Amino acid sequence: MLSFRPALRTDFERITTIYNQAIQHGNITADLVPETPQQRMVVLEEHLDNSHYPLLVLVDNSEVIGYGYLSTYNIRPGYQQTAEVSYYLDMAHRGQGLGTKILRRLLTIAQDQGFDNLVATTFSVNTASNHLLLKHGFALWGELPNIARNQHGDLLSQQLYGLYLK
Structure with missing residues (x-):
């Protein structure tokens, strides 16, 4: 049975495994080297017990199979009404509509938190x-051509998607 709950420190090993799958895939994140749970903790620690920028895990029969979170888009005060959305799924659970479940939950939280905009980069x-993202109302707001390389040396263009919530 699928359920969401706030992430716990004890989930960081599983979260790291899922994130490392994205790194190994090569076209999902600009990180190039697999990380340790301690390295991911540095990134995710700010989301624990943070209702404004939560880190949620998607659980199937007590196994974390995905996660998502809202984060600060930009630290400057004028951007506080905008949050960035991120989500990751275990490779074995992709293509089953679970990304939709994670994104919908994060959209609801963002609206409840009073954010004006959400952004996502891919x-x-x-x-x-x-x-x-397009299916859930996001629009392509811009693209940075050939801005990054994956671990295979391929050039990748980054796209910025945005959604007005108000």
Whole structure:
């Protein structure tokens, strides 16, 4: 049975495994080297017990199979009404509509928190994520051509998607 709950420190090993799958895939994140749970903790620690920028895990029969979170888009005060949305799924659970479940939950939280906008960045080759964002009302707000390389040396263009919540 699927359920959401706030992430716990004890989830960081599983969260790291899922994130490392994205790194190994090569077209999902600009990180190039797998991380340790301690390295991911540095990134995710700010989301624990943070209702404004939560880190949620998607659980199936007590196994974390995905996660998502809202984060600060930009630290300057004028951007506080905008949050960035991020989500990751275990490779074995992709293509089953679970990304939709995670994104819908984060959209609800963002609206409840009173954010005006959500942004998400993807690579143009990440068609599954791009389609998911468009399906949920996000629009392509811009693209940075050939801005990053994956671990195979391929140049990737980053796309910025945005959604007005108000």
